[in-house]
Amino acid sequence: MKKSKYSFFFEIADEYIGYAYLSDSFVSFPLVVKKHVDIILEYPDDIITDADVVIYKELCDKKYLIKDDFDEYNYLLNLHRKLIYKNDLLALTIVPTMGCNCRCPYCYELHPSLKNAKMSDEVIANLKKYITDNIKTIKDLHIGWFGGEPLLCMDVVKDISDFCIKLCEKENVIFHNAMTTNGVLLQEEMHKYLMIAEYIHSK
Numbered sequence: 506m507k508k509s510k511y512s513f514f515f516e517i518a519d520e521y522i523g524y525a526y527l528s529d530s531f532v533s534f535p536l537v538v539k540k541h542v543d544i545i546l547e548y549p550d551d552i553i554t555d556a557d558v559v560i561y562k563e564l565c566d567k568k569y570l571i572k573d574d575f576d577e578y579n580y581l582l583n584l585h586r587k588l589i590y591k592n593d594l595l596a597l598t599i600v601p602t603m604g605c606n607c608r609c610p611y612c613y614e615l616h617p618s619l620k621n622a623k624m625s626d627e628v629i630a631n632l633k634k635y636i637t638d639n640i641k642t643i644k645d646l647h648i649g650w651f652g653g654e655p656l657l658c659m660d661v662v663k664d665i666s667d668f669c670i671k672l673c674e675k676e677n678v679i680f681h682n683a684m685t686t687n688g689v690l691l692q693e694e695m696h697k698y699l700m701i702a703e704y705i706h707s708k
Contacts, residue, residue: 507571511577514543527571532564593642594644599650602653602657614653624658646669646679648681654687656689
């Protein structure tokens with residue numbers, strides 16, 4: 506067995522949380538077993554304790570650990586091709602603001618002020634109506650937050666996300682969200698909100 510190249514782990518409070526692209530799933534372990542998890546990922550053929558076996562099984566089931574001959578690149582490539590031709594998915598890129606708190610030298614944006622670049626209530630209402638009008642024809646709703654810097658308008662992100670989460674729960678639709686951000690304004694509370702929303706509603 507080997508560790509998937511397309512997985513990563515991070516710490517939140519007392520949890521050690523991982524995400525695997527191959528299975529599009531999260532896993533959570535108590536932070537106290539972080540060392541065990543890392544060792545199993547690095548040396549999956551050397552597990553020795555009963556506790557390690559439990560961790561090992563979950564990592565295998567969710568494709569954090571894969572067979573040595575498994576071609577994960579082509580597996581993901583085929584998934585991508587299937588996604589392109591999928592007709593029961595609604596994928597939206599939403600720009601809550603064109604404003605940004607950085608002026609990276611390579612950026613092509615004009616960096617308008619937040620006051621003049623925030624998404625209007627009218628656009629928010631139209632977005633919600635569009636999603637509502639299409640929700641019964643889809644199985645998956647994916648929102649990608651972009652900008653500008655979307656973290657400048659977390660009120661808009663939360664407003665639309667909470668609306669989508671409730672609607673998806675009602676209609677039994679899978680909800681995914683992702684964000685392109687410079688990370689400067691990313692705080693623990695925001696991070697928890699985005700990760701919890703994704704974890705709960707993509708199962």
